[in-house]
Amino acid sequence: MPEPLKFTYDINGENFASAGEASMQIKKELRSLGFAPETIRRVSIAMYEGEINMVIHAGGGVAEVLVCPEKIEITLTDHGPGIPDIDLAMQEGYSTAPDAIRSIGFGAGMGLPNMKKYTDEMIIESEVQKGTKVFMRVDVK
Amino acid sequence: MTVNELASALKLRVVTMPEPDTVVEGGYAGDLLSWVMGNATQGCAWMTIMTNRNIVAVAQLIDMACVIITEGSDIPEDVVQLAEKQGINILATDQPTYETCVRVSSLI
DSSP, X not given: OOSOEEEEEEEESSOGGGTTXXXXXXXXXXXXXXXXXXXXXXXXXXXXXXXXXXXHHHSEEEEXXXXXXXXXEEEEEEOSSOOSOHHHHTSTTOOOOOHHHHTTTOOXXXXXXXXXXXXXXXEEXXXXXXXXXXXXXXXXX | OBHHHHHHHTTOEEEEOSOTTXXXXXXXXXXXXXXXXXXXOTTEEEEESOOSXXXXXXXXXXTOSEEEEOTTOOOOHHHHHHHHHHTOOEEXXXXXXXXXXXXXXXXX
């Protein structure tokens, strides 16, 4: 793999049932590229949580995944309502997800904490009423 | 113990079992999907009452051995089809989650 590989996925915000398809797809790509199971697991879980967040809160968005031999970088961009208080949103258990989402098992306030837990670096840039960009890096060990 | 052996030993209903020979290495119980994503371990049998499509993604991303739907929860046909396509084993029982965990634990 001499050149970094780039994968881009449109995350459909209309269809909650299909959320997770991009993560499952990237998992397959990484597996066929021969990455270690633990690396694949970390990337795909972090990306899944991000995908779910974009569907719940932002009406969808775009996920870009840059795959290098030594690291995998995920950038999630949406044009949703933004996050007014990032520190608060990062707290385990804090959630603004609506009841309909909670009833299917999401909205536990663990999405962003999980994304941080499973990555080596996570940077959130957000502007209220403009959107949010989440950058995550997983180092290949 | 494999998923197939676990299903027979506990007389679990086989909803779909595309990977019968996967080894069950542990167990996890929970219904909050992100919580499960953060804490469940690879190769586990996951006991839950949740039956929406997202359980397939969670099981697939964590590399679980199988999902055991407890308390007789109804499983929609599209979820069964998705699980089959993604290679996710789904078993089911009318027993409550706690009793199911105890029985699984006695075998693995």
